[in-house]
Amino acid sequence: MGAKRGAVTLEDVARRAGVSLATASRAINGSARKVRPEIRERVEQAARDLDYAANAQAQAVARGRTDVVGLVVQDIEDPYFSSIAAGAMRVAEANGLMVCIASAGRRPDKEIEYVAALRRMRAAAIVIAGSRTDDRDALARLGTEVDAFERSGGRAVLIGQRRLPVDTLVVANRSGARDLATRLTGLGYRSFGVLAGPRGLLTAVDRLAGFAEGLRKAGVALSRDAVVHGEFTRDGGHAAMLELLARGRSVECVFAVNDVMAVGAIAALRTLGLERTVAVAGFDDITTLRDVIPALTTVRLPLVEIGETALEMVLREHSGRPRYQRIVGEVVLRESTPGVRPAHPAPVGAAEPLPTGPASST
Amino acid sequence: MGAKRGAVTLEDVARRAGVSLATASRAINGSARKVRPEIRERVEQAARDLDYAANAQAQAVARGRTDVVGLVVQDIEDPYFSSIAAGAMRVAEANGLMVCIASAGRRPDKEIEYVAALRRMRAAAIVIAGSRTDDRDALARLGTEVDAFERSGGRAVLIGQRRLPVDTLVVANRSGARDLATRLTGLGYRSFGVLAGPRGLLTAVDRLAGFAEGLRKAGVALSRDAVVHGEFTRDGGHAAMLELLARGRSVECVFAVNDVMAVGAIAALRTLGLERTVAVAGFDDITTLRDVIPALTTVRLPLVEIGETALEMVLREHSGRPRYQRIVGEVVLRESTPGVRPAHPAPVGAAEPLPTGPASST
C-alpha cells in the first residue's frame, strides 16, 4: 500500500555531512552521548538539505519500543467515544505519542481483532473504551488477547466494567443510575419506564439495575413491561419510546440509559405532542446534546477527562497488580424532568442551569 | 514508553517448528513461494503455541511499506470530523489498514507537525481534513511538508479547499451557501444576519461569500454590520448571535456558517424568547444535531461518505497530476426557517421532514 522508495535515509545524511552513521544518528535523534556542536550543526544542515525524516519504524525495531499508543472504541462517531478519544489524544500529544485508533462498530470480535493488530504494531499502550457484553466467551478471548499484549511488553487499560484483571477505569453506571432514581423520585415521580438499551450490554444492564434499585429504595415499583430494550442509539430510543407507549403503560417519567436514546425518546414524544407530559432522563451528559429541548436531565460523566486519565494511568509506570479506578457521575437535573407539581417539593439544588462557560464548545 | 522484551519472535517459532527462519516467514506471513502443507501446518501450530504476533514494525522496514494510514483532523470531538473519521476508518478496515489519527486543535502548525510525524511513520497514505486558513505562510509550509511526504512515497489527500497541488475533495461551500440563500429568499425572507465564524478560516469565508452572493442575486442586501464573526463552535454561535442582537439590527433570518454555531444561536435566541421570531439556518447537517428544536434548516454534507471517498481516492493507484473532486451539499429546509407568512408562497419541496430511517443513529 504505498512504496516508500524515495525516502532519504540516515546514511544519505551521514554521507553528505561527511560523518559516520553513528554520529549522524547521535546528532539527529539525540542520545546520551554528546556530539561536538560544529559537527552536529553540519549534520543537521545535511538533514535539512535532504529534507530527512527519520524512519520511525526502523527506530522502533532498533530501540525496541514505539511511540504509538492504541485506542479501541466502539464507534468513533458516537460523541461518547469521540470525547474519550479527544481526552486520550490530548495526553498522547503531551507525551509525543501518536495514537492509532480503531472503531470496532460494537462488534466484540472486531474489538479483539484490533487489540491483536495493536499488539503486532507493538503499541506502547492501549486503551479499550466501551462496555463489555455478557458474552463470556468474547470476554475470555479479549482477556487472552490483552494478556498476550501485556506479556509482550505493552500496557493496557479498559474503560467500562471491571471484568478482567487489567487496569480499568470503572464507570459507576450502577450508582449513577441509582442516584438518578433517587433524585427523580424526590421530584415526586411515581411511575417510571426505562428504555434499556441492548440486553447484553453491561453498561446498559448496570444502568437499568441501578435505576431499579434506586426506585426500590424509594418504594417505587418498576414493572417488567415498563422496561423496553432497544439499540443504544437515537433511533433505538425513538423506537423504544414508541414501543413503551404502545404497551399502553402510562408513565410519568422515562429513563433512557443514555443521552442519545433519550433524545430519540423526546423526539418520539414530540411527534405525539407528549413532550411536556412525559418526563425524560438520560445518562452521560453529552455536550453536543445539551441544547435539545427540553434540556436533558442526566448523569454527567467527565468523558474527556476519562480519556485523559485512562492514557495517563497506563503510561505511568506501575508495578504489580491491576489498578481499578472508579469514575463516578453526577446527577444533573434539568427541564426534561420538571417534577410533579402537587406533592413533594423539589429538593434543594434541584434546578441546575445549563453550563455555558466559554470552555464548552462543539 | 513500554519495553517490548517479552515478545515472541519469528525465530522462536522457526526453532520450535524445526524449520528455517525463511520458511517460517513464508508459512506465516504469506509469500509467492509455496510451502509444503505439512510444514506450513507445523509452523502455524508453533506460532499458535507461542502466541506469536508478527512485529509489524519490523515487517514494515523489511518490506518497505506500512499498513498504516494517517488522518489529520482539526478536532476529533467535533461531529463534523468524527463523521469523516468514521468514514475513513470504515474503508481502512475494509483494506486491512490501521489509522493513526491526529487532532490538531485547529492550530495550523500542529497540523503540519502531524503530517511530519506521519511521514516519519512512513504512513502509506494520509488524509488531511479541515479548512485551510488565509495564512499563506502556513499553507506554504503545509504544502512543503505534504510534498515531502509524497516524494518519500506516500500519498496525500485533502478535504476542504483547493489550495495545494494535491489530491483534494473540494467541498462546495460557496455554492452550497449560495443555494441556501436562494431558497431562503424564496421563502420570503428579506433581512439577514450572518454568524460568520473565524475571519481567516476559508470554509467560513467561502460560506459567507456564497451566501452574500446568493442574496445579491436575489436582490437582497447584506449590510456589513449584520455579519458577526466568532468561534466555529456552539459557544461561538451563541456569542455571535448575542452580539448581532446587541448591534440593534433586526433581522428576519440568521445564517450561521455551521450547525454547531446555529445551535448556539438558537439557544441564545431562546433565552430571549426570540426563537420563533428569528429564523436560523446552519450548514453541515450534523446528525447529532438533528433533534434540536426547531429543526435546523441547513446544507447537508455527506460527511461519512466524504471520509470514505477521501481514503479510497488516495488508496487507488493514480498516475500523474492531482485530482480534484467536488463535493456538493444539498439544501434541507426545516422548521427553523418557517418562511415569512404574508408574501411569497413557499416553493415546491420546501418542507422536508427529518430523515428517520433506522440507519441514522447516534
Added chain:
DNA sequence: GTGAAAGCGCTAACAG
C-alpha cells in the same frame, strides 16, 4: 520446496 545469507534503516555497545 527449503535454507543461508544479505539486506531494510536505525540504535547501541564497544573500541579508539
Added chain:
DNA sequence: CTGTTAGCGCTTTCAC
C-alpha cells in the same frame, strides 16, 4: 567525542 560493528525482527534474493 567519533567511528566500527553488531544487532533489532523480518523479508527476500540466491543457491541447493
